[in-house]
Every structure is written in C-alpha cells, then in structure tokens.
Amino acid sequence: MSILLTGLAASSGITIAPAHLLVESDLSIKKQHTADENHEVARLHDSFALSKTELQHLSKRAHELLGQRAVTIIDTQIAILDDPTLQKKIIDRINSHHDTAEWAVKRVEDYYLSVFERKNDNEYLYARATALRDVTKRVLSHLLNVSLPDPGLLDHRAIFVANNITPTDTAQFDKRYVAGIVTTSGGRTSHFTIMSKTLSLPAVVGVKNATTIIHDGDLLIVDGIHGKVIVNPTKEEVEHYRLLAGKFIQEQQKWGALKDKQTVSADGRRFEVGANVGTFADVIDAQEDGAEGIGLLRTEFLYMSKDELPTEEQQFNAYKRFVSAMNEQRVVARTLDIGGDKKLGMVALPHEDNPYLGFRAIRIGLARPEILRPQLRALLRASVYGRLAIMFPMIATIEEFQAARAILDEEKEKLEQAGIQVAKNIEVGMMLEIPAVAVMAEHFAKYVDFFSIGSNDLIQYLFAVDRGNQQVAYLYQELHPAVLRMVRQVIEAAHAEGKWVGMCGEMANNPYAVPLLMAMGLDEFSMSSSQILRVRSLINQLNTRKLQPLVHRAIHAETAAAVQKLVEKYVPQVKL
Structure with missing residues (x-):
C-alpha cells in the first residue's frame, strides 16, 4: 500500500525513482575547555x-554544472x-572562555543563528542561516576529523532523501544519477531553489x-508541482504520474515562450509580474525566470551578519547594482x-512581549533617523x-507616511543642492x-x-493569527471572503485616485487567488521567481471580464472553502 507524504514544492517537476538516503555525519560537540589557547587558534586557522x-573547488565545479547563480x-x-568579524568572535571565545576551537565555533554559530533563524517564512533570513550552517559543518568536520557525506558517490539513478540538502551538497551532484530531492526541513528558500531548479530537479521540502518513513530503495514519486511524495506507489499511481509528467513538460515549453513577452490576459488586460528578492543572486534568478521587474527588494540583506550599520556608500553601491x-x-x-522576527545586533531594540505589534519597521526608522x-x-x-520606486513598511497612519515622505524629500533636496543627481x-x-489602513x-x-x-501580515492581523503557530495556522486563510473584500476595497480606492496596486505576499502566487485578483x-x-x-x-489564459461573476460570488461567500x-x-x- 502506498504512503502519501506532503511538503512544500521547492522546484517544479515530477520524477519517479528509488530513494537514496543521504545520512548526515555525526558532528556533535561537548563543551570542552583548553589550557593551550594558541594551539586551538592554530587549529581554527587550519x-x-x-x-x-574545498569551497573554492566546489565553486569551480558549480560554475561548470550550475552556472553563475x-x-x-x-x-x-x-x-x-x-569575514574577520566571524573569526575574531571565535578567537575571542577561545581566549576569554578557554573554549576548544570546535566548541567556540559552535557557540558563535548559535549566536548568529539567533539573528538569522527563520520565523514566519522569512526566506532571506532562513537562507542566511542555511549558508552559515553549511560553512560551520565544513569547519567542524576538519576540527573533528569527520568526513562529510559526498553526494557525488551516487552511482545509480535515485532520489536523494535527507534532513537537509545544502548548496554545497548540490554542487557535488552528478546530473546523470540524481532524479529528485526530498528533505524533512526547509522552505522555498532562494538558495535551495536556485540550485535544484538549475539542475531541473523536482524537489519537495519540509x-x-x-x-x-522512507528507506533506501523504496520507489518514490516526487511531485514538485503540488508538494507531494508517494512512497511505494501502486501501478495505477505510477502510470497516472507518468502522464502528468508528460503534460508538465509540455507546459514548461509553453512557459518558456512567455519570457520575452508582456503579461496580458486573454481579453487584452496588461499585468506586471515581478519578483521578491533579497540578494543579487535572486536578481539573476528572477531575470532568467521572466520577471518583469522587482516588486519587493528586501534591503535587510545589507544589515545582516554585521556589527555596524552599513555606510551610505556601501548601500549606494548595492542599490545601484540592483537597479x-x-x-x-x-x-520597488x-x-x-x-x-x-528580524533583529539586528547593531541596533538595540527593547524587549517586547509582542514584538510583531510593537517597535518595528518604519516605527524604528522614524524614531532613529x-x-x-x-x-x-x-x-x-x-x-x-x-x-x-521606494516604499515604507508597516505604515499605520497617514501622519506616519507623511513624516517618512518628508524625510525623503528633505534628503532629496540636500542631494540636489550638493549637485548630486536624483x-x-x-x-x-x-x-x-x-487592516486599519485598508x-x-x-x-x-x-x-x-x-x-x-x-498579504502575509495583512491576513495575520486581520484574523489575529500567527501562521507559524501550528495550533492556529488553520485560521490563516488567503481565500476568505473577508480578505477578498479588503483587497478589493484597497484596489478600488487606489484606482479612484489614479494609483496602482501591487501584492508581494504569498497570496500573489496562489493559483486560486490569481483569477480573483485579476x-x-x-x-x-x-x-x-x-x-x-x-x-x-x-x-x-484568463479573461478578466468573464471572471467578474466569480468575484461577485466569492466576496459574498461565507467561507474560504x-x-x-x-x-x-x-x-x-x-x-x-
């Protein structure tokens, strides 16, 4: 009898192959002290x-197999x-706490992960945490003299099943044999998606x-379109998914033809479909995936993993590169x-019992000009x-927006007076x-x-629900009529003033929400991307005029179902 497992679709496609478990190395560490700090620092440097x-070698291999992204x-x-700051923190722990090199590395990793750890599907922070974990594993493997698993040793066609697949794991894949990926952890992070998509590998994470549940040799169907994994499928299931795989390949060929065209509905209505990005690698990915712009540039990437605020010049060079x-x-x-969920070590923030409703985003910006x-x-x-285009986050009142806009206008005037082009x-x-703004x-x-x-925060605040809390996550309902009414009200109000409206939350790519939003x-x-x-x-494929009866019935429905x-x-x- 087959077993159905579900997760998040990280890279589209359908594949059928036996499972191959990628077992993690034992890098567990006990708290240990040393009387020879110089020896531990030397071990750390080595x-x-x-x-x-090793990473330089993998970088060359990645260039050959996966490209610049x-x-x-x-x-x-x-x-x-x-990063000298990272090494300094570790060395300081060795000297001040008399830690062994491996224990100091672990403690410093824990510190940074407390900053980067993913909460509420913050993909950028999760990607940063993934990179740090990957680097730390590699450093610890040398300190502990333990070999890391080598995906390159696979010598037959199979689907990798693991707790986690890192970017450097993916760089070691042999494209002849790796058919797909299934992991217990992870979300749709840009780093993981970039690597698996470049190899055209169906992937389901989380x-x-x-x-x-899965054992070596179990036959698997990995449905990277819908986020499903079927263990030891029946003959009927195998045949069904083979047909779906063929249809998906045909659809992909059609999608490729859209890259260089405008997004236009069947009745001629023009839309813009852009990308949410947090690193320059995301920009490269977005361009290759047919983005018509960047609808959300998360600028937090410039502030993370640093002990000091980035300078104006550092920020300028980064933004110039994106634009x-x-x-x-x-x-945008x-x-x-x-x-x-986003803390910065160099910006002291007060302890709050409910930080999501507290001192955050533009509230910090206005208080800390x-x-x-x-x-x-x-x-x-x-x-x-x-x-x-520039946008301010977490605006609650007209006065807040006006205050932020006034600061922007002041800085613009100063630059122009100094002869700097804007x-x-x-x-x-x-x-x-x-919701009050809506x-x-x-x-x-x-x-x-x-x-x-x-939409992510709007829906959470509308229903008073933390979608990261599994006890109440069922209340996070993108298709609920209350959400639809609120979104329609915003669009109509903006259009009445000749202004445009975008959406950068998960609802924007929900296939059930897209026709309604159109x-x-x-x-x-x-x-x-x-x-x-x-x-x-x-x-x-859709005609916006013919969808009007759907919207009318949807906003007057009683439930999301x-x-x-x-x-x-x-x-x-x-x-x-």
Whole structure:
C-alpha cells in the first residue's frame, strides 16, 4: 500500500525513482575547555583554510554544472569564512572562555543563528542561516576529523532523501544519477531553489518524518508541482504520474515562450509580474525566470551578519547594482524592515512581549533617523541608474507616511543642492499590511503613489493569527471572503485616485487567488521567481471580464472553502 507524504514544492517537476538516503555525519560537540589557547587558534586557522580550499573547488565545479547563480551562493560561503568579524568572535571565545576551537565555533554559530533563524517564512533570513550552517559543518568536520557525506558517490539513478540538502551538497551532484530531492526541513528558500531548479530537479521540502518513513530503495514519486511524495506507489499511481509528467513538460515549453513577452490576459488586460528578492543572486534568478521587474527588494540583506550599520556608500553601491541590472524595469525597494522576527545586533531594540505589534519597521526608522536617512540618500543616489520606486513598511497612519515622505524629500533636496543627481520620477508608496489602513485606503490613496499589499501580515492581523503557530495556522486563510473584500476595497480606492496596486505576499502566487485578483484589477503581482512563469501562463489564459461573476460570488461567500470551490468551477486550470 502506498504512503502519501506532503511538503512544500521547492522546484517544479515530477520524477519517479528509488530513494537514496543521504545520512548526515555525526558532528556533535561537548563543551570542552583548553589550557593551550594558541594551539586551538592554530587549529581554527587550519580548519578555515581547508574549508576555503574545498569551497573554492566546489565553486569551480558549480560554475561548470550550475552556472553563475550557484557560484554566487558558494562564494557567499567563502565570504563568510573570510569575514574577520566571524573569526575574531571565535578567537575571542577561545581566549576569554578557554573554549576548544570546535566548541567556540559552535557557540558563535548559535549566536548568529539567533539573528538569522527563520520565523514566519522569512526566506532571506532562513537562507542566511542555511549558508552559515553549511560553512560551520565544513569547519567542524576538519576540527573533528569527520568526513562529510559526498553526494557525488551516487552511482545509480535515485532520489536523494535527507534532513537537509545544502548548496554545497548540490554542487557535488552528478546530473546523470540524481532524479529528485526530498528533505524533512526547509522552505522555498532562494538558495535551495536556485540550485535544484538549475539542475531541473523536482524537489519537495519540509516533508515531516521523510527520513524515518522512507528507506533506501523504496520507489518514490516526487511531485514538485503540488508538494507531494508517494512512497511505494501502486501501478495505477505510477502510470497516472507518468502522464502528468508528460503534460508538465509540455507546459514548461509553453512557459518558456512567455519570457520575452508582456503579461496580458486573454481579453487584452496588461499585468506586471515581478519578483521578491533579497540578494543579487535572486536578481539573476528572477531575470532568467521572466520577471518583469522587482516588486519587493528586501534591503535587510545589507544589515545582516554585521556589527555596524552599513555606510551610505556601501548601500549606494548595492542599490545601484540592483537597479542597473534590471534594465529600466521597475525596482520597488522597501526601506529597512526590522523588529518582529528580524533583529539586528547593531541596533538595540527593547524587549517586547509582542514584538510583531510593537517597535518595528518604519516605527524604528522614524524614531532613529540616523538609520533611515542614510538609506534614503543611498536609494535616491541609485535612482538615476534605472527605474526605482521606494516604499515604507508597516505604515499605520497617514501622519506616519507623511513624516517618512518628508524625510525623503528633505534628503532629496540636500542631494540636489550638493549637485548630486536624483531621478525625477521616483514613485513613493507604502506596504499595506495593517487592516486599519485598508479601511482608510481612500484617504491614504491621496498621498501615496502606490500600495503594495503585504498579504502575509495583512491576513495575520486581520484574523489575529500567527501562521507559524501550528495550533492556529488553520485560521490563516488567503481565500476568505473577508480578505477578498479588503483587497478589493484597497484596489478600488487606489484606482479612484489614479494609483496602482501591487501584492508581494504569498497570496500573489496562489493559483486560486490569481483569477480573483485579476478580476479585481490588481496591477502587479510579485513573488518568488520560481512561480513567475506559472502565474504569467495562468494570467495569459484568463479573461478578466468573464471572471467578474466569480468575484461577485466569492466576496459574498461565507467561507474560504466555498471560495475555493467557486474558483475550481470557473477556472478549472488551477487544478493542473
């Protein structure tokens, strides 16, 4: 009898092959002290040097197998090893706490993970944590004289099943034999997705108990489209999925033809489908996946893993690189969004019992203008290198937006007076994440150039639910009529003032929500790049005028389940 396991679809496709478990090495460490700190520091330097040599070799291999995007990911790990701050922290622990090198490495890793650890599906922070863990494993393997698992030893076609697959694991894959990937941990992080997608490997991550339920040699079906894994499938299931795999290949061929075309519905309505990015590697991925712009540039990447705030010049160079790379396509940069699940070591924040409703995002920026002003100056300077839009996160009142806009205008005037060029057509908008703003959207629309609906937070605040809490996650309902009514109200208010509306939360790539959002008049969809061509293809097939009866019935439905059934009835394509 077959067993169905579910997880998150990280890389699309369908594959059928036996399982091969990738067993992790034992790198467990006990707290130990030393009387010879100099010896431990020397061991540390040796382990870093050996790790760097290995990563440089893997970087070359990644370039041959996976291209520049993968090289960027591995080079990021080399940069972590080269970071003097990291090494100094470890050496300080050895000298001050008399720790052994391996215990000091572990303690410093724990410190950084407390900053980067993923919460509420923050993909950028999770990717940073993944890179740090990968580097730490490599360093510890040398200190403990333990070999890491080598995926390159696989000598037959199989699907890797593991607790976690790191970027450097993927760089060792032999494309002749690796058919797919299943992991127990992880989310749709950019790093993992980039590597598996480049090899065209179907991948499902976050599959609970996969390494205990699945055994070596078990036949698996990995459905990377819907996030399903079938263990020891029946003959009928195998035949069904072989047919689905063939259809998917045909669909992919159609998607490829959309890359260089505009996103237009069947009745001629123009939409824009962009990418959410947090690193420059994400930009490369977005371009190759047919993004028509960047709907969300998370600027937090410049602040993470640093002991000091980035300078204006450092920020300017980074933003210039992003804006220039997009070739006049719009780049929507969100100002620093910290607090809640995102902490910065160099910015002291008060302890709060409920940080998600506390001192965060623009509230910090307005209270700490020495953080906000340099960032705005850097963005303004970068604006002349492409098409830049700026948005403020977590705006709750009109006064907050006006205060943030006034600071931006002040910095723009200072730059122009100093003879520094600034683009004349910078759009200034805001994230719409708070239900009170949606209720007052008709008034906010008079002051903003655009809204970007952050559906993740908006829905959480609307239902008073933490979607990361499994006890109440069922209340997080993107298709609920209350959500649909709120989104429609925002779009109508913005359009009445001649302003555009985008969405950069997960709802924007939900195939059941896309037809509804199209019919409501959403102008821009922004999402993880892996979903872009799928959404563009769906939009291309649908007629917005014919979807109006669906929207009318959906907003008057009573439950999210009822809305889903309506969408399936009107738009059968969503089930493919």
